[in-house]
Amino acid sequence: MERPLTKYITPGSIAYNLEDYKKVGGYAGLKKAMKNMTPAEVTSLVKGSNLLGRGGAGFPTGVKWSLVPMNGDDSKPKYLICNADEMEPGTFKDRYLLEGNPHQLIEGMIISAYAIRAEKAYIFLRWAYKKAEAGLRTAINEAYKAGYLGKNILGSGFNLELHVHSSAGRYICGEETALLNSLEGKRALPRTKPPFPAVSGLFGRPTVVNNVETLSWISHIVENGADWFKGLSLTGTGGTKLYGVSGKVKNPGIWELPLGITMRELLEEHAGGMATGHKFRGALPGGASTDFLIEEHLDVKMDFTTVAAAGSRLGTGTMIVLDDKTCPVAFVHNVERFFALESCGWCTPCREGLPWVEKMLASIEEGTGKMEYLDLLKFNAKYMGPGNTFCAHAPGAAEPLQSGLKYFYDDFVEHITGKKCPWK
Template identity: 45%
Template sequence: MSGTETYLLDGCARAGSHTLDVYRKHGGYDTLARVLKELTPAEVTEIVKDSGLRGRGGAGFPTGLKWSFMPDPAQDDRTRYMALNADESEPGTCKDRVLLREDPHRLIEGCLIAAWAMQLSAVYIYVRGEYRLPYDRVQAAVNEARAAGLVGAKILGTDFSCEIFMHKGAGAYICGEETGLMESLEGKRGHPRPKPPFPAGFGLWGQPTTVNNVETIFNVPFILERGADWFKNLGTEKSPGNFLCGVSGHVERPGVYEVPLGMPAQRILDEHAGGVWKGRALKAWFPGGSSTGLMPASTIDTPMDHDSIRGIGSMFGTGAMILLDETACVVRASFVIARFYDHESCGQCSQCREGTQWLSQIFERIEDGRGRPEDIDLLTDLAHGMAPGKTICALSDAAAIPTHSVVKHFRAELLEHIELGRCPLQAKRVAEGAPA
């Protein structure tokens, strides 16, 4: 891990940061103007590829490589789109909200640079329905940019034209999955599509489409302004740059913090989030949102980058750490998460539709004191049946991973909960003032 420099949140701290005036006063849209004048689309994609930027939406896929999957316009003259994924619904994840709300023009500049690189006709920004102020801020920024000749026909007096349209989600986690999102944008139910075909070949309305996350695209103007080498100097070799780490749960100062990829989770917890609340000990943590699984406290010194987190059997995901203190009940936490995935499954695949329901019901009965010792192996069997490759999208796996992790790392506590018929930690919580 290298670098202590910040850039992602710097603009957000300025008074009136969401307005065009303030953004332009600090050099906003200068990079877009230079890119349109001096760089070919292929050169922009090459710089983004060279920077090593990886998607911040969950899978960590290399962004420049993804852009290069779009067909060559000389050989395929279909209309081309980008869907900007601002659905942000993974439990624990709240980083995109800050960027949408506080620095929407930088996001628009990133979208337009991406649009130039991929020769797009339009960008659709799909915003989580509950994000009312962020949505209004981005819409106002698009209006301001359009009035200033930055969006729409002949951008900044060049021959390049690109529209930006906004879309509000309606509270469905599955609409954050890239093909569910495209179905929803087309006005249909957010049911993910089987892949292949992949969005670059058959996306929105059957046209070539790239789906990128808000934070991913937010990095783009910085990379084009400061260069790929500058970006590679931050973070780690395989996961360059800074990321926005959302920290929630039992910590003194929950929030969204900008840190270089590769910073150990323990340091983020101590130096930014103020440590575990009330001076208690850490019991467990989710490294990157609920679908990345519950890890034991012994792994908290792991560097927050894709490879290191994979090394402890988890995933970097959205980089959103959720921390549980020593009084937290892993059964209760597992039930809450399983219930979420059960509610959010779209129901197309039987493994996911039935599996998420059964996981939720089994965790509920253990939580209620009606669990049986054999339930632990039943949970594992069910989760195995929900593995990737058997379903249309990754939601099924997102529900299975926390189940596998809780059985692997907290089997003894599950068993104790079942044998006692109640939470073994309840007495401790009551002693500390919780309701009996």
């Protein structure tokens, strides 16, 4: 089984420096792209590989790149941004790649910038990732010294500057247009789309924003081709995926596995099954903003379309497990409190709906909830859904709420009729 992204990552040990990385074939993809391929050829290769964005939305990467105007005024910069603002509760995959193999990301970014002819690139990094930040800064310096960054890279005439921007904390910065405002030094409020960032992004210039895991793929795809990439997955979607499991399982962790393994394999073979004395009740398959799946879904293949067909989203591929010793109302309440706190406050359903939801859940958890809250919670989940809000924040928050009410309804009712939390 191939593990291209994590083959050279040993948790707990220090990341490969430039020499080590080159010894295992590092920067060969960059050389190939610069010497043998035009930017259009790189974009078309990535498009052909069907690499779907690994940040959570699963948008085809090559299609995103192809929206960037290529015949415009090259005297003004275009931008490439790596979204490394990992903050989705239950998600710990980008940290693993950033700390473990920064050169893999940097190489991917240089090739990607070349494809869209961006001469400035930023890594928008979660402020709390101090170890990743130090590793990235060292790796970037090495890359400048080796001539992989800066002017006239590998004699191609292509120039690229790469900066690390450490954020100041807010989940909404992960929304790509909010990220642009934050990088411009403003409040991280999402922007209206269209225009899409590919046309008008950072400082009004064409900008591509891609996730860490997505960009880490690029050098491998350039080196090994689109068919190789497609062959890595079990479902034809393409590639492997970093899958994680947290909660009361025997062996919580992160693994690079073929895209399309089942939830059961992930849970039982890799995470070692439930911790002793704990039973599985359900899981959010891809971070806090995804719908619960339950026991009947354990054989669902974890790729973008199959998880969607089961009523949830693959999201970030990092699963949070709900066990029978954890109160489902407390679980949902915790997640909704997070979304309420992190709302940017711009649009009404999100700013007003989320705190309302949070208060009702707190009250149910404390044993002072009323039966009418259940319908009000459903009403809010619907009202915060897609099409009613400015960005995807509230619709994401609605997912664990609506599915939590669906699958654990009896537990909510028990809190209300019994006037206390049965888990306390």
